[in-house]
Amino acid sequence: MAHVVFVGAGLGGMAGAYEMHDALGKNHQVTMINEREDFQFVPSNPWLAVGWREAEQISFPIRPYLEKKNIAFIAQRVDEINPVDKYLTLNDGKRVDYDYLVIATGPKLAFDEVPGAGPHGGFTQSVCTLPHAEHSYEDYKKLVENPGSVVIGAMPGASCFGPAYEYAFILDTALSRAGVRHRVPITFVTSEPYIGHLGLGGVGDSKGMMESELRKRSINWITNAKTTRIEAGKMFVDEVDAQGQVIKQHELPFVHSMMLPAFKGVEAVAKVEGLCNPRG
CATH class of the missing domain: 3.50.50.60 (FAD/NAD(P)-binding domain)
Structure with a gap:
């Protein structure tokens, strides 16, 4: 046996x-x-x-x-x-x-690779586990009560991007139903080289389709994004070129953020x- x-x-x-x-x-x-x-x-x-x-x-x-x-x-x-x-x-x-x-x-979940990331001791939310999602829901309710900027996306080294897109679209719908979407600017920040890459080099016309859906929902985006650190209410992001050289630095304010981590x-x-x- x-x-x-x-x-x-x-x-x-x-x-x-x-x-x-x-x-x-x-x-x-x-x-x-x-x-x-x-x-x-x-x-x-x-x-x-x-x-x-x-x-x-x-x-x-x-x-x-x-x-x-x-x-x-x-x-x-x-x-x-x-x-x-x-x-x-x-x-x-x-x-x-x-x-x-x-x-x-x-x-x-390698939240520790970006200072200030993650729901335990950091400033961003996660939907990677059920307890994380419950914690994020409590933060979402605060967002509905006091609307402000939102940052959603994936950290450097992330290999799973789909849930970030899904959460962005779900949040857009939830905020619209709550009647506060017009008061919530959303920025999608991803380490992907382009929108819809998904860590797979794209799937069919995923680039065009996903860009279209983000535009339809008035969601801005930053690709080739290296999130370097996160503070309370602020995310620091280096936008890099194909050689990894920094071409622009961003300081993104937020009252709610859900960022997927890299995996180990x-x-x-x-x-x-x-x-x-x-x-x-």
Whole structure:
């Protein structure tokens, strides 16, 4: 009997565990390890951040659904991976042996790479996790009460840009419904070389389509943007050319900002020698 362990119960991990269980049958064991008890549907976080969803509508307890399929579930953080002897060390000190390991943890959010970034000790919001989206919603409500400038986008080194565009369009609609959009200038700040690049070199005519949608909503933008630091109510951005040379510096005031960070590997994965690139 083989023991297949999945680490990370997000969309990929959960789907993978179900598929693996069905493919292997009863003669093998599948175990899911996740740092929390509940599944969180990350794509709905931008909706939560403007009050279009409640937390309980986009999350549910993992254990009963996995155990119904005879998939074991452990709610602990993995602190160490030993790929030579094939075992994991959990946050509570327990050891889990495996024959095969599937890593689906998702990223570590590298807010620390830009001074002043992030919802914990910084000045920007995030929709990367459910708690971040809840925190952002509280800031959104303050924006509706006291409208002012907004900055949305992605930090230097970011590799996931779609949620920033989605949040910009959702926020535009939410503020319009609240009757205050005309009092909220929005600037989209992105490290992409052009609007609609998406970290993929564009998708079809994504450049033309996304530029058109931003113009339609009176959202200005800065591309090739390197956010260097953030202070309370102010973002400092270097606009660079194709060679990385600064061509213009911006000081952008804001009363609300949602900026996606760069990603790194979670610690347990990143410290396995030879497994990852330098960012983990």
